[in-house]
Amino acid sequence: MNARARSRVNATLTTGRTPRVVENSEFAAFGRRVIRAAGRRIAAGDVEALPDLAALSADLDAAIGDAVTGLRAAGYSWGEIASRLGVSRQAAHQRWASGPASREVA
Numbered sequence: 001m002n003a004r005a006r007s008r009v010n011a012t013l014t015t016g017r018t019p020r021v022v023e024n025s026e027f028a029a030f031g032r033r034v035i036r037a038a039g040r041r042i043a044a045g046d047v048e049a050l051p052d053l054a055a056l057s058a059d060l061d062a063a064i065g066d067a068v069t070g071l072r073a074a075g076y077s078w079g080e081i082a083s084r085l086g087v088s089r090q091a092a093h094q095r096w097a098s099g100p101a102s103r104e105v106a
Helices: 024-043 046-074 078-083 089-096
Strands: none
Touching: 024 046, 046 078, 046 089, 078 089
């Protein structure tokens, strides 16, 4: 694997930091398959499990918050995080600035 394929970070913005190489896309695809399978199972008549599926939305929001907090603690800027999430820097800061890492200057 060449260096360009491993690094997804703009080196001019993130000097001195090397991202860990992990199989994020495969892991995320697995998670999506599990969630879709749960939806199909519930659709087939498991109505009692519907609240559990709906609760996954809150779990996902919490996981994103944890990820953003960790990235901020690792030195990533709000702009870098926002660009990966497809939102503006200001929108990212407003949504996730309540985490411990946000007490630093944005």
